[in-house]
Amino acid sequence: MSGLIDKIQKHIQKKPISFHMPGHKNGRFIPKKVKNLLGEKYFKADLTELPGLDNLYAPEEAILKLEEKLSRYFGLPRAHLSVNGSTAAVIALLLSFFRPGEKIAIDRMSHVSLYHGMVLGDLIPEFIYPHWDEEYGLPVNKTPKAHNKSYFLTNPDYQGLIRDLTELKTDRLLLDAAHGGLIPLWRPDFFKNIAGFAVSLHKTGPFPNPLAAVVFRDKGIEVKRALNLIQTTSPSYPLMAAAEGGVDMLLKVGARAFQKAKELSDHFKEYLKKRGIGFLQDKYPADPLKVTIKAADLGVSGEKIAAKLMKKGIYPEAYGPGYVLFMFSPGNTEKDVKKLINIIETIKGTDKKIFIPKNPFSFQPELKLTPREVYYAQEKLVDLKASVGYTARDGVTVYPPGAPVLYPGEEITKEAVEYLEYHLNLGVKVTGIYDGRIKVVR
Numbered sequence: 001m002s003g004l005i006d007k008i009q010k011h012i013q014k015k016p017i018s019f020h021m022p023g024h025k026n027g028r029f030i031p032k033k034v035k036n037l038l039g040e041k042y043f044k045a046d047l048t049e050l051p052g053l054d055n056l057y058a059p060e061e062a063i064l065k066l067e068e069k070l071s072r073y074f075g076l077p078r079a080h081l082s083v084n085g086s087t088a089a090v091i092a093l094l095l096s097f098f099r100p101g102e103k104i105a106i107d108r109m110s111h112v113s114l115y116h117g118m119v120l121g122d123l124i125p126e127f128i129y130p131h132w133d134e135e136y137g138l139p140v141n142k143t144p145k146a147h148n149k150s151y152f153l154t155n156p157d158y159q160g161l162i163r164d165l166t167e168l169k170t171d172r173l174l175l176d177a178a179h180g181g182l183i184p185l186w187r188p189d190f191f192k193n194i195a196g197f198a199v200s201l202h203k204t205g206p207f208p209n210p211l212a213a214v215v216f217r218d219k220g221i222e223v224k225r226a227l228n229l230i231q232t233t234s235p236s237y238p239l240m241a242a243a244e245g246g247v248d249m250l251l252k253v254g255a256r257a258f259q260k261a262k263e264l265s266d267h268f269k270e271y272l273k274k275r276g277i278g279f280l281q282d283k284y285p286a287d288p289l290k291v292t293i294k295a296a297d298l299g300v301s302g303e304k305i306a307a308k309l310m311k312k313g314i315y316p317e318a319y320g321p322g323y324v325l326f327m328f329s330p331g332n333t334e335k336d337v338k339k340l341i342n343i344i345e346t347i348k349g350t351d352k353k354i355f356i357p358k359n360p361f362s363f364q365p366e367l368k369l370t371p372r373e374v375y376y377a378q379e380k381l382v383d384l385k386a387s388v389g390y391t392a393r394d395g396v397t398v399y400p401p402g403a404p405v406l407y408p409g410e411e412i413t414k415e416a417v418e419y420l421e422y423h424l425n426l427g428v429k430v431t432g433i434y435d436g437r438i439k440v441v442r
């Protein structure tokens with residue numbers, strides 16, 4: 001049986017006349033500007049559930065085969081394609097593995113999709129607070145110790161830091177492994193004791209945005225039903241074809257390609273060491289392809305380093321006052337790394353003290369309402385100064401590093417208000433505060 005790419009090619013070769021959706025009719029009814037940007041072929045491949053092209057909602061042919069390849073690559077018995085990122089994959093796992101009212105332990109610094117899945121599934125978060133690395137101004141997730149609990153942990157994290165969870169005894173350990181798409185290429189046993197995980201294929205692998213997968217073990221669990229609940233019934237065929245091509249590539253040449261990317265990041269790390277510039281992944285176990293440099297060692301803030309790099313055409317993954325994060329992939333070249341090093345070589349600041357946000361995890365507000373209760377609650381705006389004792393309506397987050405100071409439904413404490421006022425006065429970006437006011441639940 002040929003795959004989706006072949007089937008789409010064959011269909012295009014027939015020069016078909018479309019009296020079906022999508023309305024652009026194989027690209028005839030599309031602005032020229034858009035076609036110039038994306039190419040004619042994209043629209044010829046943008047088909048629908050025609051005979052032979054299978055159906056993501058209930059796959060039986062080429063899409064099922066693609067999902068089987070994903071499961072083989074990740075090493076767990078079942079996998080489904082997500083055409084809405086890890087966002088949909090995380091929510092689908094929450095809706096299928098847990099029942100309303102259940103408590104799930106999650107990292108305090110989790111992606112917002114975990115919280116959103118809890119609203120939909122009427123679940124209750126129990127937060128695991130991270131260690132705060134003051135050198136970089138970044139959280140480092142802790143390994144929980146309690147067995148037989150329900151967990152949904154972020155591993156690896158955005159910076160590529162990896163926790164060893166093999167000692168955790170529970171059959172309900174789920175992972176947000178959004179950043180772990182290439183892990184099977186260098187840690188084939190990584191998902192060994194995991195019941196299920198979400199992974200963004202697009203974040204690290206040879207796939208376009210927003211392809212992802214949900215991968216799991218238990219044959220009795222209906223993850224597809226949950227995915228179908230939240231995903232479109234009109235998935236993009238160019239995207240699904242790209243998913244097939246990407247997974248074929250990883251199965252065939254992934255390990256070799258990964259090795260090449262690792263050599264590039266190793267070369268960068270050697271340079272950093274020689275120049276006395278620290279990097280986060282030297283302190284903690286981590287993905288070899290992520291490098292977070294310590295801004296203080298260059299004598300300027302991470303924002304200034306990033307600005308200088310971007311001015312010269314180099315775009316890092318993320319930055320904050322204390323750090324700049326670089327992500328390597330087999331798509332990078334020696335020339336890229338050479339240019340990066342050449343620019344960093346010119347950065348020598350004299351700032352003795354770089355501003356690092358205070359630890360946003362040093363206080364632990366109490367959850368007064370469940371995610372679902374607060375979602376449907378009535379709200380009003382009050383002055384931040386007068387908000388102590390109220391329940392927060394929205395999440396309040398300081399950027400960078402995107403650390404949640406308050407989750408919706410948490411009691412606003414004196415420490416939280418003081419923390420927010422301190423950072424707002426310094427001009428730090430905070431979401432969830434509107435002109436000095438905060439939304440609370442009446």
Ligand SMILES: Cc1ncc(COP(=O)(O)O)c(C=O)c1O
Nearest residue numbers: 084085086087111176178200212
């Ligand atoms: C840890 C983590 N989980 C989940 C997501 C959501 O992934 P996606 O963008 O594929 O929906 C992200 C995206 O930034 C993330 O960083």
